[in-house]
Amino acid sequence: MTDLQPAAREVRLPGQTTASALTDRMRRVAELVAALPGLPPDDGSRYGVRRLTAAWLLEVESQHTEKAYGRDLTTFLHWCATERLDPLSARPTDLGQFRTWRELHSHNGRPAAASTVARALAAVASWYTHLIANSDGLLRHNPVATVRRPKVNQHTSPTAGLTLSEVDALLAAADAQVADRAPAAARTPTGRTRYLAALRDRALLRLLADLGLRISEALDRDLDDLSHNAGHRTLRYRGKGNLLRERPLPAHTLQALDEYLTERATVANIGVNRLTGPLFATTGTDGDGRLAEPNVFLTIRRLASTAGIAAAGRLSPHSLRHAFATGAREVGVPLEDVQDAMGHADPRTTRRYDRDRHNIDRDPAFLLGARRASRTR
Template sequence: MPTLAPITAAVPPVRPAPLDRLPGSAADDPFHRIAAAWLLSYGGHTQTAYRRDLHAWATWCEHMGVHPLAAERFHVDAWVRHLSSQPQPRTGRPASAATIARRLSALSRFYDYGIHDAEVLTYSPVASVRRPRVSDESQAVGLTADELRRLLTTAAEHSPRSAALVALLTFCGLRISEALGADVRDYGHDHGHRVLKITRKGGKSARVPLPAPVIRALDDYLAERTSGPIFLAASGDGRYPYISAKQQLDRLCRAAGLPAGVTPHSLRHSYATENLRLGAALQDVQDAMGHADPRTTRRYDRSRHNLDRSPNYLLASSLTSGDGEHD
């Protein structure tokens, strides 16, 4: 998990009494203490992502010679301009609008916590910052049905573990963190369905019904195992790490001749687009993917701008189909 950047700039005045209630001691920087308290309410990948965002912000403030708790709006605006125009360390290219919007959202939540919950701060430099407009189309590389079949075949030929993981991601639309976080005890039955209990983003649990290809792949991979993580590390001891799973998926995609840029999220993207193309109800796909907002699911509907689907035609057909019948 990334650690927060060290801070050398002078600490601005903060409310001392509320600060004393937060984790840490008087020797610790208030920014770190507020961050530690705020991050306690998040877990897993969400906490890791937020910690990374705070680290990036603190690093930028250090570059600007200002303490993060003394930063003003123009410091945030300058950071946004830097993110959108300069290659970023992790990717080698400028941050996308979606990434910048997410970082600003995290920063806004952090300062709001410091003001309203911790009651240590009195001002948020993010309060009036303009958020970049995020496209309503998913930016992930999507795969066609034929490309998904090729990937499934390549994974099955590689190993039982690869076959099981790719089947789960393809047929169930799971986030890779949801799949890797599941244990053998989470694989069971519910009202006649074989299901996998997973932990969603934000810590919510869900039971995912498993279609026959996934059940066969999991049974073949698990064999007689009855405990421990479903997906084991190469050594057979411990959970399969995300970075190893991501690298293995990259190799499978190359072997299957898939386009460049495919990520684990591409399979989740393809799960949604293919289901919506096949006529699955938007609400059912939304529930299956664990989206709180249907607008998130609609971003994956490639054909939603198809004029043939306009309700204008449906209503016109209904109101005019009986012309002359009641004369």
């Protein structure tokens, strides 16, 4: 198979955010902060509340956290506006009331999950901490500090799971989609675009299933994050905590990536080594834009439905990450190796992802009993 490693077009560290991506992020944060209610207007001061809020969002470890914190702060400030409460004068009792309100309200009309409420309080607490540390006495106490946080079960996950046979069925549905769209690719521009999208989706799903990446780690990748190391083709990225990671790409993933990149270069009428931009690109009028996370949710659920997977309507990219951990443990990969592959600082986090950990066949009693029996013969 031809090595389709694209040539780098700019000098940058592996997994480093490009200048354009950083500019887009700064613009997004600036727009969010400008729209926040209940804060003093930006007076141009270096340490004004809005400018400090923007700095707080830009300092978090990942764009995923930045967006989640931005949503949580927006929700809190809108609640303050409804309550006619100055957020800079809020007291612990006010934050206790916000916690109760947040527990009773969610986007689906049901009570919010404990993890959702805990994250909201953590976000607001972090925001207050940043203001206290940088605002020259404007705030002296964090009103969230003494608010009781909801208990979050650290041993289970709300993510809908997939068995290994269901993962196989999902990937088979992606293969079938490629085969179904291939005939039309040579007849019309629309057919070719749909075929390219099918190749891209198949490559992305294989990457998620085979490496267990977070969806942000996959979608944030650029073409020059593909590399080589010790005779393997690899993917370089910055994981959670901004840590540099490099993972080998198995043949199953490489086949789909190579076919996708070959077709993408053909559509662009250039050689593969001249491709630039996101690893997983849009295929519409903005043909070199970065694929967005909501599109991946829809693709997974659509293909899962086609595959007859019962939980299709609840699946997410994270379901494939869970399946990676469960599958790795099922075939005997040591916990510490799965932990390293997934980039977890705490092995307890990895165990939450392992849905097969309570399988009775894995009980140590079996192994110890067998060894004891062999000693007493």
